[in-house]
Amino acid sequence: MFNTVLEKPEKSPLQIDQGKIPEDIEGSLLRIGVGEFSQFDKPTQHWFDGAGYVINVDFIKGKAFAQWKLIDVQSPVELNSQGPLLGRFGLAPKGLWRRISSTWNYDAYLNSANTALLHWQNRLFALYEGSIPTEIDFNSLDTLGPTDLEVVKRAFSAHPKYHMPTRSYYNFGFRVLPKPCLDIYKLPDEGSPSLLYSIPYNGCTFMHDFAVSKNFITFFCSPVFAHPWAMLVQGKPLSECMKFQTQKFSEVIVIPIQDPENHFKIKTSPMLFTHTANSYDDDEKITIDGVMYKDGSNLDWINTAFLGEHQSPTSPGQLHRLEISIDDKSLSSKQLFEEAIEVPQMNLHYLGQLNHFYYAAGYDKIAEKHEGFYNCIYQLEPHSGQSKQILGDSKQIFSEPVFLPRSTQRSEQDGYLAVVHHHLEANTTFLSLLDTYEDSSKVICRLSFEQPMPFTFHGLWKALSPSG
């Protein structure tokens, strides 16, 4: 899990252990996570500080060919001669002046390029939310290098969202200095990216994901504060300084895509919002489904999991529905399922529209009993309230599922789910395929990797045909 991956630069077939690969799966499954756990032969101090690696599995005529490579992350030039590279989360710069200067010099930190992927205009990017994108060659997985796309100011979030009406991706970046500011970017299918809008933000917040519906971009700002005294004077790393503030409000910012000046904000009870599942709107309201925690213990879990302690969050992540009334600018929130889940996914052909199926990594059955990494995959149906575990094993770790729509699609659930999972005792990593149209709880094919693979956070599916 936390050992540096041995690269596989050339594509070769993945072994099929069970079943067979449907021939109508044609395209590439890409996944990204931390693949390197040391810098200058010293272990990294935080999971998120390690350099990213990308897995690509090509599905062609019933066969799967895989390769994976580490991303050649860029060294902060200023610090090369002064000592080890700095991770953003687990290490603080030595000396008060370097700590102060690093708060506005983002280049002081390693751009670890390890969190998520974006495929835009036939280009592939590895994303790390506090830094600019890193471009990767899609065919070779070679690192082409960081790029600001001639528009990005310092930060570019890990979760760009595609917006069908404008045929564009939208994404955001949150800058702290010189004044906290939320920058919203538009990346059209054709033409150059642009800065759609910038909103000054009063203070510090946690924003990992956001929502894009037909007419609105919505941000959920969680009350997480990085204490400047602990960071600058005491020299504590960021991961130890980020605190969820239970006495503060969360804030929702709603931005009309066609009229961003006319945005509005709503205060609500403190919640940690991590990943959006889907969002859609009509004349009356915006609906956003996403994972929320009642406190910040999930941030603590991320720190302890890396240390091998697997301390459980006191509050499970659960799928919630936010409804924002457009007329009276009010918000309501309800929990949709009791299951503890994360990284919800869906058929992306339905993104921005009413949908009926989510698939998520999660914890077995009872929300209060979750611990360690996700040990199952759920199918969740928010309109019927039905949920079922479709894959699970207490001896295995499951990562975010990716939905592969069938090219001849008959309904929303017509496709396959691709799930990478790791058996702890066998120390073997698998890729399982489930047919969500016929029987979502049956593995129709299981492939195995030739070596144990570090955990991957997020992935994407690039179909060979435009309709897939």
Ligand SMILES: [Fe+2]
């Ligand atoms: Fe994420």
